[in-house]
Amino acid sequence: MTATQALSVLVEGDGEPVTDRIRRDRSRLRDLLTAHGAILLRGFEVGGVDGFDRTVRELSGTPLTYSERSSPRSVIKGNVYTSTDYPPQEEIFLHNENSYQAAWPLTLYFHCVEPPTSQGATPLASTRAVYAAIDSSVREEFERRGWMVVRNYGDEFGMPWQEAFNTNDRAKAVEYCAGNGVVAEWVGENHLRTRAVRAAVHRHPVTKAPVWFNHATFFHITTLPEEVGAGLLEMCGEENLPSNTYYGDGGRIPDDVAEHLRTCYRAASVRFDYRRDDVLVVDNMLASHGREPFTGPRRIAVAMAEPSNA
Numbered sequence: 001m002t003a004t005q006a007l008s009v010l011v012e013g014d015g016e017p018v019t020d021r022i023r024r025d026r027s028r029l030r031d032l033l034t035a036h037g038a039i040l041l042r043g044f045e046v047g048g049v050d051g052f053d054r055t056v057r058e059l060s061g062t063p064l065t066y067s068e069r070s071s072p073r074s075v076i077k078g079n080v081y082t083s084t085d086y087p088p089q090e091e092i093f094l095h096n097e098n099s100y101q102a103a104w105p106l107t108l109y110f111h112c113v114e115p116p117t118s119q120g121a122t123p124l125a126s127t128r129a130v131y132a133a134i135d136s137s138v139r140e141e142f143e144r145r146g147w148m149v150v151r152n153y154g155d156e157f158g159m160p161w162q163e164a165f166n167t168n169d170r171a172k173a174v175e176y177c178a179g180n181g182v183v184a185e186w187v188g189e190n191h192l193r194t195r196a197v198r199a200a201v202h203r204h205p206v207t208k209a210p211v212w213f214n215h216a217t218f219f220h221i222t223t224l225p226e227e228v229g230a231g232l233l234e235m236c237g238e239e240n241l242p243s244n245t246y247y248g249d250g251g252r253i254p255d256d257v258a259e260h261l262r263t264c265y266r267a268a269s270v271r272f273d274y275r276r277d278d279v280l281v282v283d284n285m286l287a288s289h290g291r292e293p294f295t296g297p298r299r300i301a302v303a304m305a306e307p308s309n310a
């Protein structure tokens with residue numbers, strides 16, 4: 001298995017229920033997912049939101065609740081969510097879901113309910129390929145120092161802490177942080193600042209290969225469109241940015257390093273156009289995902305499963 005092997009593999013059906021196929025072929029599908037990083041189930045009957053939920057259960061078990069949020073999502077039903085509610089004209093940069101947390105989902109599911117008119121793909125980039133492409137001195141520095149995410153939650157900046165932590169109880173939000181390796185600090189009555197230091201490189205639990213698994217690039221201020229980043233800096237000041245990243249010891253990540261990392265992600269990125277009822281299954285540690293800008297309706301349901309700390 002090499003990092004250059006095709007990242008996603010297409011599994012085509014002839015209209016049969018996708019859960020029937022999974023039941024019959026479960027271990028092969030799991031093997032394909034681990035070998036490639038993603039599988040695209042196409043041409044199956046999914047059966048709406050309930051069918052999508054059953055699909056997740058059939059291949060992974062119970063879908064997870066979305067906690068310690070960083071992006072706005074709405075619940076469709078149970079633990080099935082909309083993909084990020086974010087302006088269609090904006091790109092969402094490649095990332096691994098919740099890699100800034102102490103634990104994360106190992107498997108992600110995307111269900112195309114309504115395809116976009118143009119673009120709107122979920123691009124994927126192999127975390128092994130990104131790891132291999134990063135300049136060794138840059139990589140070693142991150143391996144040594146780790147990375148830190150600083151986030152601000154408040155009325156004026158970022159997302160309300162109540163939404164991020166799913167509670168209106170200040171003590172509960174702080175308790176969650178304490179239990180999950182996050183240092184929390186109340187800066188104002190309704191302004192919570194958090195810091196979390198994490199490893200930049202992890203080993204895949206099955207293949208044991210090193211993977212570039214972090215949000216150091218995604219949350220870095222320079223990954224935002226230039227005018228947005230500049231506007232935020234002027235409005236909030238660096239310490240109050242909704243999110244920003246540093247080395248684990250608090251040192252600044254130079255802008256050219258962040259640019260190099262973005263280049264490595266983009267070079268590894270592959271894409272396909274969604275068709276109605278496509279189900280994309282992603283190994284969250286082997287593949288990072290993003291979102292292209294799009295036109296048209298685009299409704300993609302998302303579910304997460306298999307917590308890394310199970």
Ligand SMILES: [Fe+2]
Pocket residue numbers: 095096097289
């Ligand atoms: Fe995501």
